[in-house]
Amino acid sequence: MGLPVHELASGETPVDLLGLAARRSRNSLVVTLLGVMLAASTVLCTAVGPVWTGPDDVLDVLRTKLLGTAVEVDQTVEVIVWDVRLPRVLMATAVGAGLAVCGAALQAMVRNMLADPYLLGINSGASSGAAATILFGVTLGLGEHALSASAFLGALAASLLVFVVARASGRITSIRLLLAGVAVGYALSALTSFLIFASGSAEGARSVMFWLLGSLGLAQWGAPLLALGLVVAATVVLLTAWGRHLDALAIGDETALVLGVSPARFRTRLLAVVSLCIGFVVAASGSIGFVGLVVPHLARRLVGAAHAWAIPVSALLGALFLLWADLFSRMLLQPRELPIGIVTAMVGAPFLLLLIRRLHPGA
Amino acid sequence: MITADAIHFAYGDRTVLDSVDLAAPHGEVLGLVGPNGSGKTTLLRTLHASLRPRAGTVLIDSEQLTTLSAREIARRVAVVVQETAGDLPLLVSDMVLLGRTPHRSGFARRGREDEQIAAAALTQVGALHLAGQPFDGLSGGERQRVLIARALAQGSSHLLLDEPTNHLDVRYQHEILDLARDLALTSDHTVVVVLHDLNLAATYCDRVLLLDRGTVVAAGTPDEVLTPPLLEPVYQVAVRRLELDDGFQLAFRPLITRTPQRNSR
Numbered sequence: 001m002g003l004p005v006h007e008l009a010s011g012e013t014p015v016d017l018l019g020l021a022a023r024r025s026r027n028s029l030v031v032t033l034l035g036v037m038l039a040a041s042t043v044l045c046t047a048v049g050p051v052w053t054g055p056d057d058v059l060d061v062l063r064t065k066l067l068g069t070a071v072e073v074d075q076t077v078e079v080i081v082w083d084v085r086l087p088r089v090l091m092a093t094a095v096g097a098g099l100a101v102c103g104a105a106l107q108a109m110v111r112n113m114l115a116d117p118y119l120l121g122i123n124s125g126a127s128s129g130a131a132a133t134i135l136f137g138v139t140l141g142l143g144e145h146a147l148s149a150s151a152f153l154g155a156l157a158a159s160l161l162v163f164v165v166a167r168a169s170g171r172i173t174s175i176r177l178l179l180a181g182v183a184v185g186y187a188l189s190a191l192t193s194f195l196i197f198a199s200g201s202a203e204g205a206r207s208v209m210f211w212l213l214g215s216l217g218l219a220q221w222g223a224p225l226l227a228l229g230l231v232v233a234a235t236v237v238l239l240t241a242w243g244r245h246l247d248a249l250a251i252g253d254e255t256a257l258v259l260g261v262s263p264a265r266f267r268t269r270l271l272a273v274v275s276l277c278i279g280f281v282v283a284a285s286g287s288i289g290f291v292g293l294v295v296p297h298l299a300r301r302l303v304g305a306a307h308a309w310a311i312p313v314s315a316l317l318g319a320l321f322l323l324w325a326d327l328f329s330r331m332l333l334q335p336r337e338l339p340i341g342i343v344t345a346m347v348g349a350p351f352l353l354l355l356i357r358r359l360h361p362g363a
Numbered sequence: 364m365i366t367a368d369a370i371h372f373a374y375g376d377r378t379v380l381d382s383v384d385l386a387a388p389h390g391e392v393l394g395l396v397g398p399n400g401s402g403k404t405t406l407l408r409t410l411h412a413s414l415r416p417r418a419g420t421v422l423i424d425s426e427q428l429t430t431l432s433a434r435e436i437a438r439r440v441a442v443v444v445q446e447t448a449g450d451l452p453l454l455v456s457d458m459v460l461l462g463r464t465p466h467r468s469g470f471a472r473r474g475r476e477d478e479q480i481a482a483a484a485l486t487q488v489g490a491l492h493l494a495g496q497p498f499d500g501l502s503g504g505e506r507q508r509v510l511i512a513r514a515l516a517q518g519s520s521h522l523l524l525d526e527p528t529n530h531l532d533v534r535y536q537h538e539i540l541d542l543a544r545d546l547a548l549t550s551d552h553t554v555v556v557v558l559h560d561l562n563l564a565a566t567y568c569d570r571v572l573l574l575d576r577g578t579v580v581a582a583g584t585p586d587e588v589l590t591p592p593l594l595e596p597v598y599q600v601a602v603r604r605l606e607l608d609d610g611f612q613l614a615f616r617p618l619i620t621r622t623p624q625r626n627s628r
Contacts, residue, residue: 017482018456019495108451244464247453251461252446257413259517260437260465306457 027303027313034316041320042093045327046085050334053077088219091228091284092326093319095216096291098232098281100318101311102274103292104299105239108250108307109270110174116293119178120162120271121185122155122278123287127192129154130283135199148224151283158188159275163268173253177267213341214288216326228280235277236315242270243308250307288341290348291318297355321347364388365440365521365553370409370419372402372577379405380416381577387570389520392547392554394564394585397574398598403557406574407525410555411440423521437465440521441514443507445529455501455509456494459485462516477516484515488542504535511542522546524556528563536560540567562612565589573597589613 061081102117129150165180248256253263303309329338367385387393395403408414421428463477488508528536591602601616
C-alpha cells in the first residue's frame with residue numbers, strides 16, 4: 001500500500017532539483033551569523049580602548065542616547081563611548097563595507113580578480129584634492145568640511161577623467177578602463193607629491209601618511225558621517241540588486257549582451273555608483289588598501305560566486321574586517337596610533353597569498 | 364521567424380556582408396555555411412543586434428530589430444556564445460538561471476518559477492546532474508549543453524548558435540545538433556546555426572545558406588545547395604557527393620594534390 005507519487009509530491013515544498021534551496025538556507029545562515037558577529041563586534045570594539053569600558057557600559061550609553069531611558073552612566077564613559085569611539089566604529093563599518101562591495105563590483109566589471117577600488121585612481125584624486133586644501137588653503141568657503149569636500153571633489157574629478165579617457169572611442173572596455181585607471185592614478189599621485197614638495201610644509205608630510213595608509217581618526221558625529229553611511233548602504237543595496245547583471249558582465253560582454261544587459265551602458269552605471277561610493281569613503285578615511293581586494297575573494301569562498309550573495313556577504317565581512325583592524329591600529333602601539341593601512345596590509349597580504357594557493361590547487 | 368533583408372556590413376572600408384537576404388521560418392533549422400572569412404558569424408551577429416548593419420533590416424517575427432531594447436531582444440532571441448566564465452567560479456545552476464535575466468527586473472528576486480524553468484532546461488539537455496558543479500570544471504561537451512540549457516531557459520522562440528560543435532568529439536557534435544533540430548521540430552523554434560562541417564549541415568539543417576566573401580552564393584535545401592558545382596568554386600576543393608539511404612555525405616580532396624593518394628599507391 002503506497003500513496004500515489006503525485007500526492008506525495010504535492011506538499012508545500014517542491015523537490016529542490018537544482019540544489020538551490022539547500023544553498024539558500026546555508027547562505028542565509030552565513031549572513032545571519034555574520035550579522036550577529038558584526039553587532040557584537042560593534043559593541044566590543046566600542047568598549048575596548050585605552051580606557052576600558054565594559055560592553056554593558058556601552059549598551060547603557062546606547063540605551064540612554066537612543067531610547068531616552070534614564071540609566072546611571074558615568075559622564076566620562078559617556079563621552080568616550082558616544083563622542084569618541086562610536087562614530088569611529090560606525091565609520092569603520094561603513095568604510096569596510098563600501099570598500100569591499102566596490103572591490104567585488106570592480107572585479108566583475110574589469111573581469112580581473114586583482115582589481116581593487118583604487119584601481120581607478122580615485123584615491124589619488126582624493127589625495128590631490130586634499131593636498132591642495134591643506135597646502136594652499138583652498139577651502140571653497142566650506143569651513144571645517146573643506147578637507148573632506150575637496151578630497152571628494154578630487155575623487156570625482158579623477159573618476160571622471162578615467163571615464164573620459166576610457167571612453168575615448170565610444171565604448172568602455174575592460175582593458176581600456178584598467179589602463180586609464182592606472183595612468184590617471186600615477187599622474188595624480190605624482191601631482192600630490194609635487195604639491196607637497198613644492199610647498200615644503202610639515203603638515204603636508206603628515207597628511208601624505210593619512211592619504212597613503214588611511215586612518216579613521218577623523219571620525220565624528222555629523223553630516224559627513226551620515227552621508228557616508230547612506231551612500232554605502234545605497235551602494236550595497238544597488239549592487240546586490242544588480243547581482244545577476246554583474247554575473248553576466250563577469251562572464252563576458254557578449255554573454256551580457258545576449259542576456260539583455262547592454263555591457264557598455266551597465267559598465268557606465270557601475271562606474272558612476274562605485275566612483276561616488278569610493279569618493280565618500282576616501283574623503284572620510286584616506287586610502288585603506290587590501291580590503292576591497294581580499295574581502296570579495298573570501299566572500300566568494302563562503303557563499304559562492306553569484307553576486308546576489310557575494311555582494312551582501314562582502315559588505316558584512318568588510319565591515320567586520322575593518323572594525324577589528326581599526327581596533328588593532330588603536331591598541332597595538334598605544335598611545336600612538338598605527339595607520340590602519342599597515343594593519344590591513346599585514347593581515348591582507350598573507351591572506352591573499354593563501355587564497356591564491358587555494359585558488360589553483362593543481363598549480 | 365527571422366527575416367533579414369539586404370544586409371550590408373563593413374569594418375571600416377572592408378565590406379563583410381553585401382546585400383545578404385535571409386529567411387529562417389519557425390520549426391526549421393537554417394545552417395549558415397561558407398569558408399573562413401565569408402561573413403557567416405558576422406551575419407549571425409547582426410541577427411541579434413550584437414552588430415548593427417550599415418544598411419538593411421532584420422525582422423524578428425515582423426518586429427524591427429532596431430526598435431527593440433537589448434532586453435526585449437534577449438526575450439525573443441537566445442544566443443549560444445562561446446565565452447568561458449573567466450575566474451568566476453559560477454555553478455552550473457547559476458549559469459542556467461542567468462538565462463532568466465531578461466525576464467526579471469533588477470530588484471525582483473528570482474522565483475520558484477525561474478528555478479523550475481532552469482531545471483527543466485537542464486533536464487532537456489540531459490545535464491541536470493551537473494547542476495551543483497562549477498561551470499569551469501566541465502568538459503567541452505558538458506559546457507556546450509549547459510550553455511544551450513541557458514538559452515532554453517531564456518524562453519525565446521529563436522535560437523542562434525555559432526559553431527556549437529567546435530572542439531567537441533563526434534558523439535557530442537551529433538548530440539548537440541540533434542538537440543537543436545529537436546527544438547525546431549517539437550517546440551517550433553527558429554534555429555540558425557553557423558557550421559563549418561558541411562556533412563553536419565547536410566544531416567541536420569532544413570535549409571542552408573552558402574556564403575562566399577560576404578554574398579549569398581546559394582540558398583535552399585541541403586540537397587540543392589550542397590552540390591559539387593556550387594561548393595567547388597567557393598571552397599577551392601574537389602567535392603564528391605556520396606548518396607546514402609537517408610541523405611548524402613560529402614568527401615573532399617585538394618584540387619591540386621602534393622602527395623599521391625594513399626589508396627592509389
